Amino acid sequence: xxxxxxxxxxxxxxxxxxxxxxxxxxxxxxxxxxxxxxxxxxxxxxxxxxxxxxxxxxxxxxxxxxxxxxxxxxxxxxxxxxxxxxxxxxxxxxxxxxxxxxxxxxxxxxxxxxxxxxxxxxxxxxxxxxxxxxxxxxxxxxxxxxxxxxxxxxxxxxxxxxxxxxxxxxxxxxxxxxxxxxxxxxxxxxxxxxxxxxxxxxxxxxxxxxxxxxxxxxxxxxxxxxxxxxxxxxxxxxxxxxxxxxxxxxxxxxxxxxxxxxxxxxxxxxxxxxxxxxxxxxxxxxxxxxxxxxxxxxxxxxxxxxxxxxxxxxxxxxxxxxxxxxxxxxxxxxxxxxxxxxxxxxx
Numbered sequence: 001x002x003x004x005x006x007x008x009x010x011x012x013x014x015x016x017x018x019x020x021x022x023x024x025x026x027x028x029x030x031x032x033x034x035x036x037x038x039x040x041x042x043x044x045x046x047x048x049x050x051x052x053x054x055x056x057x058x059x060x061x062x063x064x065x066x067x068x069x070x071x072x073x074x075x076x077x078x079x080x081x082x083x084x085x086x087x088x089x090x091x092x093x094x095x096x097x098x099x100x101x102x103x104x105x106x107x108x109x110x111x112x113x114x115x116x117x118x119x120x121x122x123x124x125x126x127x128x129x130x131x132x133x134x135x136x137x138x139x140x141x142x143x144x145x146x147x148x149x150x151x152x153x154x155x156x157x158x159x160x161x162x163x164x165x166x167x168x169x170x171x172x173x174x175x176x177x178x179x180x181x182x183x184x185x186x187x188x189x190x191x192x193x194x195x196x197x198x199x200x201x202x203x204x205x206x207x208x209x210x211x212x213x214x215x216x217x218x219x220x221x222x223x224x225x226x227x228x229x230x231x232x233x234x235x236x237x238x239x240x241x242x243x244x245x246x247x248x249x250x251x252x253x254x255x256x257x258x259x260x261x262x263x264x265x266x267x268x269x270x271x272x273x274x275x276x277x278x279x280x281x282x283x284x285x286x287x288x289x290x291x292x293x294x295x296x297x298x299x300x301x302x303x304x305x306x307x308x309x310x311x312x313x314x315x316x317x318x319x320x321x322x323x324x325x326x327x328x329x330x331x332x333x334x335x336x337x338x339x340x341x342x343x344x345x346x347x
Contacts, residue, residue, distance in 0.1 A: 016048045036069070058085045079111050099131045119152070141168045162194050182214045202234070224252045241278060249273060260310040267312060297345040318342070 004020060011018035018025075024046075025034050043062035059065070067074055082105035094101035107129070108117050126145035142148070150157050165188035177184035190212075191200045209228035224231075231239055231252075249272035250257070261268040267290075268275070275284040286303065288295050300306060306317040318338035319326050326332050
């Protein structure tokens with residue numbers, strides 16, 4: 001308040017370094033001596049940094065790199081936050097690939113020997129710092145480096161990946177697999193095992209074939225079943241009908257039934273094996289119990305003896321043999337009329 005004009009030119013020219021509150025650094029009566037108010041923190045409240053500190057982006061907290069009272073440079077006080085001062089000093093490789101080389105220097109480097117690299121982790125999370133080669137993306141490889149590579153050599157080792165092959169190699173499938181995804185699913189390891197992928201191991205030899213394999217088109221048009229194992233046996237898959245004796249034949253062969261079976265389905269029914277037996281489907285055993293007329297009338301044994309031309313609606317075929325008697329004696333041409341009196345074929 002009284003002696004401001006008496007300040008040295010150094011103080012006048014640098015009010016930041018030398019404030020106007022004289023007693024902050026000087027004490028009465030010996031004003032020539034200097035008493036530093038604090039030796040550890042808050043330097044910037046009184047002192048300005050050299051211009052080079054600003055251009056190099058050094059911290060404004062002097063005590064980060066300097067120690068009172070000598071103020072010589074000592075970096076031991078700063079082991080983190082390197083990029084706050086030295087970001088512009090990074091090598092061009094780091095600048096051009098911030099994904100691979102993050103700005104947190106101390107993640108891979110340690111003071112005082114910054115030239116050495118200490119890998120922060122050797123097993124997982126590689127992609128957080130490192131980008132995969134361009135070839136990996138175009139080939140659909142996984143972004144988890146550690147799936148196929150092992151620290152510290154990072155040589156390729158596929159032993160770490162025995163499942164989920166399609167996540168990386170889907171576009172490597174043979175054209176046969178691509179064109180028939182029903183027969184060849186995208187889960188490679190169902191049929192192939194590492195490391196010999198060329199051989200195929202069938203996952204199951206007995207059931208569920210249609211889960212992977214589609215039937216030939218002819219099977220659909222002929223109404224065959226969708227269960228391959230009903231008629232085929234692993235591993236030869238040659239046809240053997242012995243596997244299908246307890247299944248209704250009409251499930252596959254309804255289109256093969258004679259026209260008469262369809263016309264008179266109320267008599268023949270749809271269960272083929274009720275009258276026919278595999279493998280010799282002829283002759284057939286017919287349950288004729290719905291009538292008391294004997295099937296051995298006059299020594300006859302064939303269906304056609306009484307039902308010529310597969311006319312199973314003629315109710316016996318009496319007139320076919322006894323036309324003259326029926327017409328002349330009984331004045332009828334109806335089988336029903338004959339049977340009304342001759343239910344068992346007797347006179």
